[in-house]
Amino acid sequence: MSVDSKLNRAKNSVANNKIGFVSIFLLGINGIIGSGIFLLPNQVYAKIGAASIAIVLIASLLVLVIALCYAELASKFTENGAAWIYSYRAFGRFIGFEVGFYAWILGIIILSSEIAGFLTALAGFFPSLKNNYLYNLSALLICVFLVVVNYFGVSLAKFLNNLSSVSKLMVIFLFVVVGVFYLDISNFQPFILPEVVSNDSFYTSVGAALGVIFYAFTGFSFLPIAAARMENPQKNIPLALISVIMTCSVIxxxxxxxxxxxxxxxxxxxxLPVADAFSKMVGNWGYNLIVIGMLISIGGVILAFSFSVPLIASSLALQHQLLPEFIGRKNKYNRPVNALMITFVLCSVLLLSGDYLFLISLAVFASFIQYVPTALAVLKLRNDKSLPVGFVIPGGPSVPILAILASLYLLSSFNLKIFIFGCAGLVMGAIVYFFQKKRGGN
Incomplete structure (x- = not known):
C-alpha cells in the first residue's frame, strides 16, 4: 500500500469515527437527564410546594440563557476543552487553567455522585448493596468497566450512549402519556406552601429550590468539551446545545x-417520586419499570461524563501545556489513557468517602463558578476579529449579563460549608498552576 493510500485511509478512519449531530444531541440528553430529575422533585416541592412547576420553568429559562453563551463561543472554537478554552483565549493562562482545572474537578464530582445515585437506585432491587463492603466493591467495578469502555475509543461509547438515550426517553414518554389520564388540579392548591408565605421566606425558598433543580441541568456545559471529535462542531454544537436544553426543559x-x-x-x-407516582397509577410493575428507566438514565449520564471528563485534563496538558504532558498522552484508539486513569482514581476516592447530597450541592456550586467566566468571555471575544463570527446571541450584551447575574444570585444561596469546599477547588487549582509554572510548564 502506498503512503498516499495509507494517509487517505487514516483520514477516512478519523472522519468515520467522528460524532454526527444525532449522536451529539443524544450525548447531550444523556449528559443531562440523570439522577436529578428522578430524585430531586421531592426536595423542590418541600421548599416551595406546587410552585415547583414554575421553578422548573424559571430554571429552564436561566439554563437556556447560560447555554446560549456556550453556543456562541462553541461556534468560534473547534478544540476540545469548552469553558477553559474560552476563558484561556479571553483572559489568559491563569484564568483559563483555573476554569479548566475546576471543570475537571466538577466532572469528577458529577461522575462520583451519579455512580452513587446509580448504586442507591440499584439497591432497591438488590438490598445487599446497602452493605458498605459490597457497595464500595460495586463502585470500584463500575469505575473499571468505564475505563475499559473508554479505553477503546468513540465507537463503543457512542453505541452505548445512543442505546441509553433512546431507552430513557421511551420510559419517560410512557410515564408522561399515562400521567395525562391522572391529572388532578386540586393537588396544585395551594400553589405556594403556606409556611413560605407566612414566614416571609419566598426569596430564600426560590433560591434554594432553583439551586436544587439546577443539578438536573448541570451536564450541558460538558457537551462542547469533545468538540474535536465531532462533525462540523461550529455548527452542530450550538444547535445541539439549544435543542437539548429545550427538550430537557419540556421533559x-x-x-x-x-x-x-x-x-x-x-x-x-x-x-423516588417518579417511581412512586407511576406505581400509584398502574401498580408495582410501574414502579419497577421507572426504577429500571432511572438506572438506564443515570447510567447514560455516567457514560457521557466518563467520555468527556478525561478530555478536559488531556486538553489542559496538550494545548498550552498547563498540566504535565504525560497526562494528555493518547493510546492507539486516540483516547487520553493517562487522563482517563487519573480521573477514575480520583472518582473512586470520592465514591469511597463522599456523600451523594453533598456532592450534588458541590457540583451545582462548581457549575456556577464555571458559568461566570464563560459569560464574561462572550463579552470579551464577541468582537475578536481573529475568530469566526459564528452564531451571535440576539440582544447585544443583555443575555451574557443576565447569565452572570443569575449565576451570582444562585451562588449566594449556598451554605458556608459548600462555599468553603467549592472555593477550596480554586485554591487547589492555583497551587497546581504555579507548581507547573515553576517546573517550566508555562
Missing part, C-alpha cells in the same frame, strides 16, 4: 406536573 416540566398531580403533598416525603 422536566411534564415529569414534575405529573408527579405533583398524582402524589400531591405526599411528593415531599417520597424518596
Amino acid at each position: 422536566y416540566f411534564l415529569l414534575v406536573v405529573v408527579s405533583i398531580s398524582v402524589l400531591g403533598s405526599d411528593l415531599s416525603v417520597s424518596s
